[in-house]
Amino acid sequence: MKTKLKSGPKTRRKLDCETPFIELRNGNVAQAPQFSHRLNGFTARKSTSCLTGPNSLVKPFKFPSNPYEYKVTPLRECPTPENLKFCNTPIDVLRYWRLHIATHPYFNPDCECLAVLLLNARLRIKGHNLVSIGTLDTVLASPREVFRVAVITAAASIIVMHNHPSGDSCPTDNDIRVTRRLLKAGDFLEIKLLDHIVVGQGNTSSLRELGYFYSV
Numbered sequence: 116m117k118t119k120l121k122s123g124p125k126t127r128r129k130l131d132c133e134t135p136f137i138e139l140r141n142g143n144v145a146q147a148p149q150f151s152h153r154l155n156g157f158t159a160r161k162s163t164s165c166l167t168g169p170n171s172l173v174k175p176f177k178f179p180s181n182p183y184e185y186k187v188t189p190l191r192e193c194p195t196p197e198n199l200k201f202c203n204t205p206i207d208v209l210r211y212w213r214l215h216i217a218t219h220p221y222f223n224p225d226c227e228c229l230a231v232l233l234l235n236a237r238l239r240i241k242g243h244n245l246v247s248i249g250t251l252d253t254v255l256a257s258p259r260e261v262f263r264v265a266v267i268t269a270a271a272s273i274i275v276m277h278n279h280p281s282g283d284s285c286p287t288d289n290d291i292r293v294t295r296r297l298l299k300a301g302d303f304l305e306i307k308l309l310d311h312i313v314v315g316q317g318n319t320s321s322l323r324e325l326g327y328f329y330s331v
Contacts, residue, residue, distance in 0.1 A: 187267050189242070200240050202232060205321040208276055208312045219245055225280050227254035232274040233265055241270060251280060256293045258300035265306050272307040276314060284315030286322055294322050
């Protein structure tokens with residue numbers, strides 16, 4: 116049945132209501148839900164314009180619907196002299212530090228920085244990983260972060276190294292505690308921790324040579 120709106124004041128008065136009606140041609144009155152929906156939406160927007168709901172301010176966080184496949188991607192190539200591809204002494208580690216770690220774009224000499232050398236089964240350097248950059252006198256050295264890239268790249272062993280901005284390479288009590296935690300984690304993961312080198316200004320300290328590797 117076709118409907119027709121009358122343009123008289125009676126119809127306008129009815130449309131002013133929250134639930135409008137229309138008058139049919141045969142004189143009956145029926146609801147107009149399509150107009151009611153529009154007018155109710157307008158009324159709701161008008162009544163909430165001064166009080167903004169939380170959904171309009173903060174969008175709900177949505178988790179990814181599906182997992183992803185990941186792979187390891189090298190960041191940059193680090194040309195290294197042949198005699199530095201085997202770091203057998205703390206002096207070699209210091210030279211590698213100066214060549215690649217101290218020249219890293221994110222390296223900050225005023226903060227403690229921790230890096231890991233990744234070695235293969237023949238103790239040849241596969242690469243390195245700048246694990247974290249800390250503050251003036253502390254740096255994050257969790258076993259989870261230290262061994263993460265070593266596990267992914269199938270490293271056989273690692274050498275941990277970090278700097279002291281003060282220039283004094285003597286290990287602190289916290290350095291000793293962290294080293295012993297890393298030793299235990301390396302034994303569990305079967306990734307041997309060969310040494311922990313503390314880099315100062317022109318000098319280094321090896322926690323293995325100081326005897327801290329033998330009292331875990």
